Amino acid sequence: MIELFGYLLSGVTVGFIYTLVGLGFTVIYNSSGIINFSQGEFVMAGGMSTVFLIYAGLPLGVSFVLAIMITSMIGILLYKLISFSRDSSQISLIILTLGFAIFLRGLAQIIFDKQLHTMPSFVGEGAFEIFETTISYQAVLIIIVASTIVVSLYLFFQKTKTGQAMVAASNNVDAAKLMGINIKKILMLNFAISAVIASIGGILLTPITSTNYEVGIMLGLKGFCAAIIGGLGTPFGAVAGGLVLGILESLVAGYVSSEYKDAVAFVVLLAILFFMPGGIFGNLKSQRV
Amino acid sequence: MLKKYNINAQIIFLTVVLMIIPFFFENDFYYEIAILSMLNALIVIGLNLLMGYAGQVSLGHGAFAGLGAYISVVLSTTYGLNPLLSIFISVTIMALLSFLISKPILKLKGHYLAMATLGIGIIISIVLEVEEEFTGGSDGMSVDSFVVFGYEFSDSTAWYVLCAVLLVFTIWAFENLINSPFGRLLRSIHDSEKAANSVGIDVSYYKSIVFVISVVIATIAGSLYAFFSGFISPQEASFSHSIELVVMVVLGGLGRVYGALFGAVILTVLPQLLTSFEDYETLVFGCIIIAVMIFMPKGIASLFDNILKKKEQNSASS
Numbered sequence: 192m193i194e195l196f197g198y199l200l201s202g203v204t205v206g207f208i209y210t211l212v213g214l215g216f217t218v219i220y221n222s223s224g225i226i227n228f229s230q231g232e233f234v235m236a237g238g239m240s241t242v243f244l245i246y247a248g249l250p251l252g253v254s255f256v257l258a259i260m261i262t263s264m265i266g267i268l269l270y271k272l273i274s275f276s277r278d279s280s281q282i283s284l285i286i287l288t289l290g291f292a293i294f295l296r297g298l299a300q301i302i303f304d305k306q307l308h309t310m311p312s313f314v315g316e317g318a319f320e321i322f323e324t325t326i327s328y329q330a331v332l333i334i335i336v337a338s339t340i341v342v343s344l345y346l347f348f349q350k351t352k353t354g355q356a357m358v359a360a361s362n363n364v365d366a367a368k369l370m371g372i373n374i375k376k377i378l379m380l381n382f383a384i385s386a387v388i389a390s391i392g393g394i395l396l397t398p399i400t401s402t403n404y405e406v407g408i409m410l411g412l413k414g415f416c417a418a419i420i421g422g423l424g425t426p427f428g429a430v431a432g433g434l435v436l437g438i439l440e441s442l443v444a445g446y447v448s449s450e451y452k453d454a455v456a457f458v459v460l461l462a463i464l465f466f467m468p469g470g471i472f473g474n475l476k477s478q479r480v
Numbered sequence: 481m482l483k484k485y486n487i488n489a490q491i492i493f494l495t496v497v498l499m500i501i502p503f504f505f506e507n508d509f510y511y512e513i514a515i516l517s518m519l520n521a522l523i524v525i526g527l528n529l530l531m532g533y534a535g536q537v538s539l540g541h542g543a544f545a546g547l548g549a550y551i552s553v554v555l556s557t558t559y560g561l562n563p564l565l566s567i568f569i570s571v572t573i574m575a576l577l578s579f580l581i582s583k584p585i586l587k588l589k590g591h592y593l594a595m596a597t598l599g600i601g602i603i604i605s606i607v608l609e610v611e612e613e614f615t616g617g618s619d620g621m622s623v624d625s626f627v628v629f630g631y632e633f634s635d636s637t638a639w640y641v642l643c644a645v646l647l648v649f650t651i652w653a654f655e656n657l658i659n660s661p662f663g664r665l666l667r668s669i670h671d672s673e674k675a676a677n678s679v680g681i682d683v684s685y686y687k688s689i690v691f692v693i694s695v696v697i698a699t700i701a702g703s704l705y706a707f708f709s710g711f712i713s714p715q716e717a718s719f720s721h722s723i724e725l726v727v728m729v730v731l732g733g734l735g736r737v738y739g740a741l742f743g744a745v746i747l748t749v750l751p752q753l754l755t756s757f758e759d760y761e762t763l764v765f766g767c768i769i770i771a772v773m774i775f776m777p778k779g780i781a782s783l784f785d786n787i788l789k790k791k792e793q794n795s796a797s798s
Contacts, residue, residue, distance in 0.1 A: 226591045276774045281590055282537060286730050287773040289723055294766025301759055408719070412602070419595060450610045457599035464596045465584045 197324040198445045199438060204330040204399070206437020207337035211392035212414020213421065213429035214344065215385040221361045221424050222381035225284050229269060229292035230389055231411020232299075237262045237390025238402040239299055242308045251313050259390045265295065266386025270379050292407070299404035309401035333395045340388060341430055348426075357381060409453065416456040420463050421471050431471050435459070487655045490738075491648060498644045502637070511636035513752055515708060518643040519701045521744035522650055524728045525737060526697030531726070532735030533658065534690040535670035536586060537594045540601030541698050541725050546717025547604050548574045548699025549706040554614055556707075557624045564628050567703045571696050578695035582688040598719070605717040620713025623706050639708050646704075650697070654737050666690065670735075731772055733779025742780050 212230055219227045240261050244254035269291050276287060314332050318325040348354040360367040360377045368374055392410075393402065400406075417436050421428025436456050444452040463471075505511055527541050548570050555566035585596050608615050615621065626633040633639055657663055668676045669683055677683050706712040715721070724747060732743025750768070754761045776782060 226594075272770060272774065276777060280777070282531070282730060282734070283773050283777040285537075285591075285594065286727055287770060289727070290766050290769030290773060292766070293762060294770060297760070297763030297766050300762060412598070412719075415595065416599075419592070423591070448610075451606065454603050454606045457603050460599045461596060461603075464588055464592055464599075 193323050194445065196322055198441045200321075200324060200326050200330070202438035202441030203434060204326075204333050204437070205441065206417075206434040207333050208392050208396050208410070208433075209414050209417040209436050210430045210433030211337055211340065211388050211395075212410055213417035213433050214341065214426060215389040215392075216415055216418040217424060217426055217429050218344075218381050218385040218388065220418075222357060222378055223273075225273065225288065226415070227269070227385070228285060228288040228411065229295060229407075230385070230414060231407030231409070232292045232295040233262055233265065233386045233389035233407070234393035234396070234410050234414075235299060235402065235404065235407035236265055236295060236386075237393030238397040238406070239303050239308070239393075239404065240390075241394050242310050242397060242402065243303055245310055255394055258394060259387055262386045262390035262393075263383040266382040266384075267379055269386075270382035274375070274378075292411070296404055296407070303404060305404060307401050307403045308397075310397055312398040327399075329395075329398050333399075336391065336395060340391065341426070344384075344388075344426065353377075353380070413456045416460040420459055428471060435471070487652070487659070490655070491652050494651065495644075495648055498648065502640060508636050511640055513749060515636065515639050515643050516705070517745045517748040518647045519705045519708075520725070520728065520748050521647060521741050522643075522701040523698045523725055524732070524740040524744045525650055525654055526694035527725055528729045528732075528735065528737070528740040529654065529657075529666075530690050530694040531729050532733075532739075533663065533666040533670055534687055535673075536687060536691065537590075537726070538597040538691075538694070539594050539719075539722050539726060540597035540599075540604070541694065542719070542721030542723070543601030543604040543717040544574065544578065544695045545698035545702030545725075546608065546712075546714065546721070548695070549702035549712055549716060550608060550615055552699075552703035553621065553623050553706050553712050557621070558614070563624070563626050563707060567700065570703060571699050574699040575692050575696050578692050579688060582691040583684065586684060586687040586691060598722070601717070601722050602719055605714055605719065608714040608717050615714065618714055620711055620715070623710050623712055625710070626704075626707035633707070643704070646700075651737055651741070658737070662686075727769055731769075731779055733781030736779070736781040739779050739781030746780070 212234055215230050215233065216227060219225055219230075237258050240258040241254050244257055245251065249257070269288070272291065273284065273287060276283065312327070312329040314328040316327070318327045319331065320326075346354075348358055356367070356372045357377050357380065359370065360372055360374055364374060367377075396402070396410075413436065414433070417432035418429045419432070420435060421430065421432030436459065439459060440452055440455045443455045501514065502511070505514070523541060523545055527538065530536050530538055551570035551573055552563070552566045555561045555569055556563045561569070581600065585593065585600070588596050609618050611617075633642065658666075665676070665681060665686060668679075668681065669686060673683050702716065706716070728743035728747045729740060730743070731747060732741065733739030751761065751765065754764055757764055772780075
């Protein structure tokens with residue numbers, strides 16, 4: 192029982208990271224209909240730049256802010272590239288973001304290196320004890336920060352004028368244009384926000400799992416699984432999907448086989464796609480011919 | 481629409497080119513790259529039929545090729561079966577398997593289809609890595625030589641000829657297939673599945689058939705590559721290999737047989753040229769993909785269209 196509780200706790204912690212990656216996917220997908228296959232590399236960029244800024248002797252807080260800014264620039268760069276593209280068919284945009292992911296991985300190899308890096312937990316190495324299981328301060332921080340991001344993102348989209356403009360743009364581009372919304376600005380903002388969310392995920396995760404230039408591949412794919420499991424395009428779906436995924440993964444690693452841990456996300460993904468393609472919270476719109 | 485004699489002329493031209501190329505080879509390494517290019521081209525032609533003609537994306541074909549190759553290798557090397565027989569068995573297994581999964585998968589569309597094939601691909605590569613007993617785990621396993629009817633394919637020339645013959649035959653078969661009623665049917669599915677359905681075409685059946693064809697070709701090419709290199713590792717079935725294959729299709733030009741050939745050759749040769757960039761290899765590779773998608777989203781084969789169009793315009797105006 193204590194064991195189970197421990198697995199659940201670590202599952203929730205990882206689940207919140209998947210949630211952040213999934214949210215990043217959702218923000219871009221909702222506004223532009225693009226699946227961004229370099230989302231995982233945004234996470235990597237956030238973690239790696241923080242580590243190297245700290246190596247360079249900058250204080251923690253400054254490193255975080257700089258790393259987040261760098262990653263949001265990367266997000267905007269991706270948007271610029273996409274808007275340059277002459278063709279907007281799904282497949283060529285998928286390949287474009289895949290190419291961007293390879294580009295970022297290559298860049299990270301050169302600017303940083305190919306080693307594994309970690310950084311000290313910024314809230315100390317201690318741990319709380321609940322019901323005879325321990326949960327590290329860092330894990331608690333992940334849960335708090337991630338939930339805060341989810342809630343503030345919700346408030347941003349619902350309550351602020353910019354947020355509402357973004358929702359309007361995703362619902363109907365033409366109508367939004369007619370209402371005087373600057374679509375290009377909105378889209379760029381979406382890419383930046385998505386990159387910021389991802390980079391925060393990367394920074395939070397690094398003290399727990401360490402990071403290297405390739406860490407984004409699996410994180411990105413699993414975050415995408417989380418988004419689809421919850422229902423592509425619904426922000427709260429990404430939360431549910433991320434948590435379900437994190438907990439299942441941790442349970443499988445604990446009770447079944449740690450080697451097949453990475454397969455869990457994809458098995459669940461297939462099950463969802465085959466049996467309820469709308470995801471847990473999604474509602475598939477029926478298409479008209 | 482291509483005429484029959486046109487196809488034959490192209491095939492003859494391709495054969496001549498393939499016969500001339502080896503005269504420029506300075507050493508075995510050139511053969512190796514040429515053979516690898518042709519085997520990749522085979523997989524990509526099959527994938528192109530699925531993506532470019534039937535309009536179904538697959539981000540899992542590297543894994544299908546890898547799994548097929550592993551089945552052939554395990555049968556021939558571990559259980560001592562004849563290599564040709566093991567490839568045949570592997571093809572049968574993979575055909576059945578892909579037919580079974582094609583039904584639920586090809587119901588999905590767009591991103592969902594891409595994601596489902598990606599998921600299956602990654603599951604396959606994880607299984608290959610974990611089941612060390614059979615596959616040798618992430619270290620891979622060595623493969624016995626390819627012996628057919630007592631003849632051992634040991635030197636590069638023999639492999640070159642084998643792959644060239646296979647490639648020419650496949651391209652010939654595909655050109656004919658595409659210009660047959662079956663090909664027109666695929667294009668109608670590509671343009672609008674609903675319209676195709678409404679005129680009585682069993683869309684899901686034909687999509688399955690194309691999926692199976694592409695997996696079978698991937699299995700054959702993947703197996704031959706394992707026998708040729710004498711070694712196989714789960715890397716063959718990795719996500720990045722699947723991505724490479726898709727990039728080859730799109731880079732060459734969706735829905736063009738020769739586009740697939742260009743894409744495969746360029747993306748096989750390019751990394752070899754880029755090794756001189758050492759650390760910058762990945763970066764340059766990414767930049768090239770981005771540049772092609774921005775400036776030539778219809779692929780390299782579309783360049784030739786533009787040239788042809790200009791010629792036509794010139795001859796029309798003069």
